[in-house]
Amino acid sequence: MIETISQPWPWYVAGALIGLIVPALLLLGNKHFGISSNLRHICAACFPSNIPFFKYDWKKESWNLFFVGGILIGGFLSAQYLGSNEPVVVHPDLAKELATYGIDDYSGLVPVQLFSFDNLFTAKGIIMMIGGGFLVGFGTRYAGGCTSGHAIMGLSNLQWPSLVATICFMVGGFVMANFILPYILSL
Amino acid sequence: MENKNLVHSDPMDYEVRSLDTMCINESELKHPWWYNFKYLAVGLIFGIVFVKAEIISWFRIQEMFRLQSFHMYGVIGTAVVVGAISVFLIKQLKIKTIHGEDITFSDKKFNKGQIYGGLMFGFGWAITGACPGPLFAQLGTGVLSISVVILSAIAGTWTYGYLRDKLPH
Numbered sequence: 620m621i622e623t624i625s626q627p628w629p630w631y632v633a634g635a636l637i638g639l640i641v642p643a644l645l646l647l648g649n650k651h652f653g654i655s656s657n658l659r660h661i662c663a664a665c666f667p668s669n670i671p672f673f674k675y676d677w678k679k680e681s682w683n684l685f686f687v688g689g690i691l692i693g694g695f696l697s698a699q700y701l702g703s704n705e706p707v708v709v710h711p712d713l714a715k716e717l718a719t720y721g722i723d724d725y726s727g728l729v730p731v732q733l734f735s736f737d738n739l740f741t742a743k744g745i746i747m748m749i750g751g752g753f754l755v756g757f758g759t760r761y762a763g764g765c766t767s768g769h770a771i772m773g774l775s776n777l778q779w780p781s782l783v784a785t786i787c788f789m790v791g792g793f794v795m796a797n798f799i800l801p802y803i804l805s806l
Numbered sequence: 807m808e809n810k811n812l813v814h815s816d817p818m819d820y821e822v823r824s825l826d827t828m829c830i831n832e833s834e835l836k837h838p839w840w841y842n843f844k845y846l847a848v849g850l851i852f853g854i855v856f857v858k859a860e861i862i863s864w865f866r867i868q869e870m871f872r873l874q875s876f877h878m879y880g881v882i883g884t885a886v887v888v889g890a891i892s893v894f895l896i897k898q899l900k901i902k903t904i905h906g907e908d909i910t911f912s913d914k915k916f917n918k919g920q921i922y923g924g925l926m927f928g929f930g931w932a933i934t935g936a937c938p939g940p941l942f943a944q945l946g947t948g949v950l951s952i953s954v955v956i957l958s959a960i961a962g963t964w965t966y967g968y969l970r971d972k973l974p975h
Contacts, residue, residue: 624858630879634881635884636855638889644848646903646909648841649910652889654938654939654942655963659963668964671970679823686846686848687939687942689846689847689851690939691942691943691945692846692946693851693853709868725865728862728944729863736954748954752941753965757923758927762923763917763919771882773914775893780914783924786924791925791929792929795871795929
């Protein structure tokens with residue numbers, strides 16, 4: 620049992636469990652699955668700065684912050700108790716490409732050679748950690764949701780604007796990963 | 807249900823909150839704050855799935871955008887199918903919450919932000935290898951430097967709020 624759990628889980632198990640979060644939140648309290656709104660709630664709670672977009676009663680959305688707190692604890696528990704400690708297996712073509720940028724450490728799900736405090740003051744680190752994070756925060760709110768709010772909740776509720784958003788997420792990702800990121804990784 | 811129209815104590819507050827469709831749903835019931843721990847429990851399971859299915863892996867996201875692996879497509883596709891069936895059943899059978907309240911859905915309105923913002927988020931997703939949920943799970947697994955990415959994402963959201971009126975929607 621533990622042996623099975625400590626292996627990486629297949630996509631159909633993970634997909635089904637994530638899909639079930641949609642009815643779980645609805646049944647527990649009529650809540651819509653979404654995560655990026657938390658970034659807005661944090662702004663509203665900590666730095667509203669008299670900006671109309673952040674002047675609302677964020678406490679009514681505090682469930683969302685508990686939800687994301689659970690994600691954080693879940694990450695901690697699985698790393699501590701359910702891990703396999705084996706290197707991440709990646710597609711040989713990707714490994715070959717990453718090797719040309721000097722990335723060959725597969726010990727963690729997050730490549731330590733890219734995301735670390737040591738890299739924070741290099742050009743690559745600033746673009747990837749600060750620039751990448753900024754795009755995630757700005758883009759999700761501009762789009763009105765992220766993978767959970769649009770791609771999963773929105774599509775589950777058959778919302779065509781969510782389909783537009785999801786397609787744009789994928790197009791943006793394709794362009795970045797294939798045409799722009801190689802230059803950033805070469806820095 | 808007769809009492810379907812929710813009475814909102816503060817119309818301004820409701821208007822601002824409505825800018826996120828997910829914030830429209832309000833409960834008329836007053837629960838003690840610790841009732842929110844049920845959402846923490848759901849998040850906890852979600853976080854474990856994120857890590858165990860390697861959804862928070864930067865490498866998996868790179869494979870997805872290079873069409874080198876079916877994994878992420880399988881995860882998102884299955885999640886949408888299961889979610890859609892669940893929403894369909896809840897609507898058809900008029901299922902209520904465990905506290906007996908109606909479950910409500912609101913339509914998302916189209917605006918250009920879904921295109922411009924969507925593309926921007928796509929760029930960020932491919933760079934960081936994470937959407938907002940996985941960022942918090944990555945931090946949980948002990949990669950403390952991800953806190954910088956999260957802080958930057960909060961700064962990005964704040965900047966959007968600051969510039970909102972000047973951006974095309």
